[in-house]
Amino acid sequence: MSADGFSGGPPPGARPDWTIDQGWENYTQAEHDVWITLYERQTALLPGRACDAFLRGLDALDLHRSGIPDFKRINEELQRLTGWSVVAVPGLVPDDVFFDHLANRRFPAGP
Numbered sequence: 210m211s212a213d214g215f216s217g218g219p220p221p222g223a224r225p226d227w228t229i230d231q232g233w234e235n236y237t238q239a240e241h242d243v244w245i246t247l248y249e250r251q252t253a254l255l256p257g258r259a260c261d262a263f264l265r266g267l268d269a270l271d272l273h274r275s276g277i278p279d280f281k282r283i284n285e286e287l288q289r290l291t292g293w294s295v296v297a298v299p300g301l302v303p304d305d306v307f308f309d310h311l312a313n314r315r316f317p318a319g320p
Contacts, residue, residue, distance in 0.1 A: 215303040223299050227306045231297040231320045233279040241276025248273040280318075 219227045252273075255264060270286055272278050284294040296310060298317040310317045 220299055226310070227298050227302045227317070228296045229299050229320065231280045233277065233281070233320075236277050238276075244277045245273055 219225060223229050252267065255267075269290060270278075270283050272283065278295075280295045280297060288294050291314075293314045293316060295318050296315045297320040298306075298310075300319050302310075302317055307317055
């Protein structure tokens with residue numbers, strides 16, 4: 210086992226870089242509704258606490274429009290604006306995998 214608590218390679222179903230398909234189409238309407246509720250609750254707390262650039266970024270990505278963000282959809286805009294993308298991973302990943310993704314302008318996120 211490595212220092213970060215992982216042993217072996219990626220779990221079954223994950224690619225060698227530990228990425229997986231997000232499976233956005235498999236989310237239920239109830240899950241999308243929960244996302245919208247939480248997103249609206251949290252973003253209501255941001256004015257006066259988050260910088261204007263962050264708030265503009267949220268607006269630009271339109272994360273709450275249809276519920277849980279579809280990585281394919283937001284990556285188009287994120288890539289255009291920043292050169293970054295979001296990749297789905299099965300959960301926590303080893304440190305070296307996490308930092309390799311960041312070094313290549315990919316932010317690993319659980320689906």
